[in-house]
Amino acid sequence: MTIKEIENVFRQGEITEEFIESCRSDSRKSVQTILRRYEREKRERERLHTMYMYERIAAQAGRTIVAGVDEAGRGPLAGPVSVAAVVLPLDYHLPRLNDSKKLSHVVREELFAQIMDAAVSYHVALVDSETIDRMNILQATRMGMYEAIARLSPAPKEVLIDAVELPKLPMPSQSIIKGDAKSASIAAASILAKVMRDRLMEDYDREYPNYGFAQHKGYGTREHIDAIRKYGVCPIHRKSFEPIRSMLNLSVIP
Numbered sequence: 489m490t491i492k493e494i495e496n497v498f499r500q501g502e503i504t505e506e507f508i509e510s511c512r513s514d515s516r517k518s519v520q521t522i523l524r525r526y527e528r529e530k531r532e533r534e535r536l537h538t539m540y541m542y543e544r545i546a547a548q549a550g551r552t553i554v555a556g557v558d559e560a561g562r563g564p565l566a567g568p569v570s571v572a573a574v575v576l577p578l579d580y581h582l583p584r585l586n587d588s589k590k591l592s593h594v595v596r597e598e599l600f601a602q603i604m605d606a607a608v609s610y611h612v613a614l615v616d617s618e619t620i621d622r623m624n625i626l627q628a629t630r631m632g633m634y635e636a637i638a639r640l641s642p643a644p645k646e647v648l649i650d651a652v653e654l655p656k657l658p659m660p661s662q663s664i665i666k667g668d669a670k671s672a673s674i675a676a677a678s679i680l681a682k683v684m685r686d687r688l689m690e691d692y693d694r695e696y697p698n699y700g701f702a703q704h705k706g707y708g709t710r711e712h713i714d715a716i717r718k719y720g721v722c723p724i725h726r727k728s729f730e731p732i733r734s735m736l737n738l739s740v741i742p
Contacts, residue, residue, distance in 0.1 A: 556673025564706030571632030
């Protein structure tokens with residue numbers, strides 16, 4: 489077969505094991521390149537199929553609208569915690585979809601646009617540093633999650649959450665440890681939450697240029713802590729977080 493004929497077989501999807509074996513034994517470099525691309529894409533399809541396991545189980549039980557929920561920014565010393573809820577079409581094929589922490593900035597931005605375009609529904613809630621100081625980070629995160637879910641339309645029939653439990657939801661829910669790597673819906677939510685928060689921290693960098701927010705996104709890097717020592721805190725810093733709390737000598741957060 490010619491290279492073009494082989495490409496057409498792969499493109500049309502009429503692929504047998506016998507055909508694959510013949511390609512493996514073909515000495516032409518172009519054929520091996522085509523075969524490697526096919527096997528890479530096949531592994532990716534299988535990985536994505538696995539990531540819809542929780543969503544398929546819910547659909548089989550009649551709960552066809554499934555939301556994934558995740559957050560970004562629980563650990564930083566500054567800025568809001570960002571919480572996203574997303575409903576994807578069931579088994580929507582989105583190559584490279586994964587836990588946002590495993591993706592490069594460029595890939596996250598590309599997937600962000602694709603998720604926004606494809607989602608049945610989504611919402612991102614931002615809970616500011618003052619609220620975090622007043623409530624504590626876990627309760628602030630939960631508040632954001634409840635808000636993001638409540639803003640979805642249509643309302644989900646089941647909710648999949650990364651690690652956090654939400655006992656007050658009116659629909660069935662599951663808290664899944666490392667869910668952003670196990671559920672497509674949670675992975676999509678992790679990307680929306682991360683990209684929205686990163687963009688906001690870049691805006692804050694222009695508003696408060698002394699702290700380097702665009703680089704560290706509010707996390708407690710050495711450069712960030714040195715800047716706090718030099719310039720003090722700004723309005724988006726979390727006063728209840730160490731080492732800021734000790735640096736301010738606060739026993740009670742105002």
